[in-house]
Amino acid sequence: MNILLLGSGGREHAFAWKIANSPKCTQLFVAPGNAGTLQIATNVEDLAVTDFEGIKRFVLDHSIDMLVVGPEEPLVKGIVDFFEKFPETRNLPIIGPSQTGATLEGSKDFSKRFMKRHGIPTAASETFTAQSINEGLVFIKSQPTPIVLKADGLAAGKGVLICETHAEAEKNFKAMLLDEKFGEASKKVVVEAFLDGIELSVFVATDGESYKILPEAKDYKRIGEKDQGLNTGGMGAVSPVPFATTSFMKKVEEKVVKPTVKGLKEEKIKYTGFLFIGLMNVDGDPFVIEYNVRMGDPETQAVLPRIKSDFVDLLYAMGTGRLSNYQIELESFSTSTVVMVAGGYPDVYEKGNPIEGLNTAQKDKVLTFHAGTKMEKNGQVTTQGGRVLGITGMGNNLEEALDKTYARTREICWKDVYFRKDIGQDLLNFGK
Incomplete structure (x- = not known):
């Protein structure tokens, strides 16, 4: 089958290596790919992972049988929902969840509430915004240290801070909400109990x-x-x-x-x-x-x-x-x-x-x-x-x-x- 893989990182090179080694793969395209995927597949360097219209055109033009989404950004932005809107792409097997499913990663607050609803063990937490910053500061003072602060949205793996003191937690909490330390990702901040393990x-x-x-x-x-x-x-x-x-x-x-x-x-x-x-x-x-x-x-x-x-x-x-x-x-x-x-x-x-x-x-x-x-x-x-x-x-x-x-x-x-x-x-x- 013809397969299109989205992404350009180490994860995608590993995916490409595994896919290319399968006898079931006829042709593998990687968009945009890197120097490693170039050696085992066809890179589509001018196709961005969030260019949904461009990806759809490529899928139809190259008779793609399966779309594999490597990174989280296109999933959080709704690529699966986009493809389901069109009769010609509705039945294409896509490896990745719907936009709502992707919110499990796209919003820490959403995922914490999901875990609470379904009795899944996780650290106790509360979520705050700039409007509720004073309540958040009171909550932080009431928590034992260390205290974990998490940007609600996507922050490229860098939006989690473990603060050893209340003063450090308060300073970073303000920086995240008021100074947009992690940009849009920290418009909401999850304050979480530290798990020792x-x-x-x-x-x-x-x-x-x-x-x-x-x-x-x-x-x-x-x-x-x-x-x-x-x-x-x-x-x-x-x-x-x-x-x-x-x-x-x-x-x-x-x-x-x-x-x-x-x-x-x-x-x-x-x-x-x-x-x-x-x-x-x-x-x-x-x-x-x-x-x-x-x-x-x-x-x-x-x-x-x-x-x-x-x-x-x-x-x-x-x-x-x-x-x-x-x-x-x-x-x-x-x-x-x-x-x-x-x-x-x-x-x-x-x-x-x-x-x-x-x-x-x-x-x-x-x-x-x-x-x-x-x-x-x-x-x-x-x-x-x-x-x-x-x-x-x-x-x-x-x-x-x-x-x-x-x-x-x-x-x-x-x-x-x-x-x-x-x-x-x-x-x-x-x-x-």
Whole structure:
């Protein structure tokens, strides 16, 4: 089948790699893509992920059989609803939820209210606007520290602040609501109780009726080692996660996954695609931190290599409501992903720096996923974003996977390259 994949990051390169390796894929287009997808698919560089009219024309002109939406923005802006308006595109399988479904990620307040309605365990919270700022300040004073502040809307993975003191929380709360610290995203702010535990990400594929739980992962969001410094879109990930035991994952399924899918169905919210559940393991019990309505980045680069069964079959089963018939098979090996970023990220960073070492012979069980890259006319790959590459190693255990990952990172360089050297180290001796 002919498949169009929207996006240009590391997640989309991983999707493209998995899709291109399926015998079910005849031709793969990626819009706009990056230098990595260019090597395995046809990039459509002038087609933006939010140009719905342009995407529709491309779908019809190129006889696209399935549309896979990688990032959250087009979903939150209603691409699924847009395609359903037209008879010629109404039946196209689209991997992604409706605009209402995407609000689970597009609005933290919406998702918290959804969880409360359906008894899904999550931290206690209240939501405030500029009009209710004084009530918010009183509420903050009444809370134990640390205090979590979340921008209600999309903030590129950077809209969450953990404040150690009441003064810090009050200062940031005002900055978010009055000074638009995160722009439109912080017109509402969710003030949330801090959960003390270990974080992990659980991924669910659903067609709105059935679901399949994909391999879990743990990601590392802070820019600095030992989880110091600013939040980023993600500096690395590992899979599987040693504390995600069979008994814990059973709790996740019963307390979180089932009531979430059931709640969407009861509220008649059309949801076809991936659901990323950010969880905190608090003394063996799962609490939902957030929902995302697509696969995570960089977790995708760690998770997809562990899916053994045909990935296009999985996507098509979701898009056509036949997921109950899909048998998911998983690999037993471990994976680790380390993200190589531009110096200065997540603040100001340079673009256009040549990347050296990409053409060194790829070693067995190592994958190099492109994110913020561009292929110049002379064939040189340059940096184009903050997160530039994701290096994924595979091994019989986490230690082997990390060895392969870091060996590859040492072969690649560009001006002011930076990556964390402690990804997965906290899990190597977990439980020993």
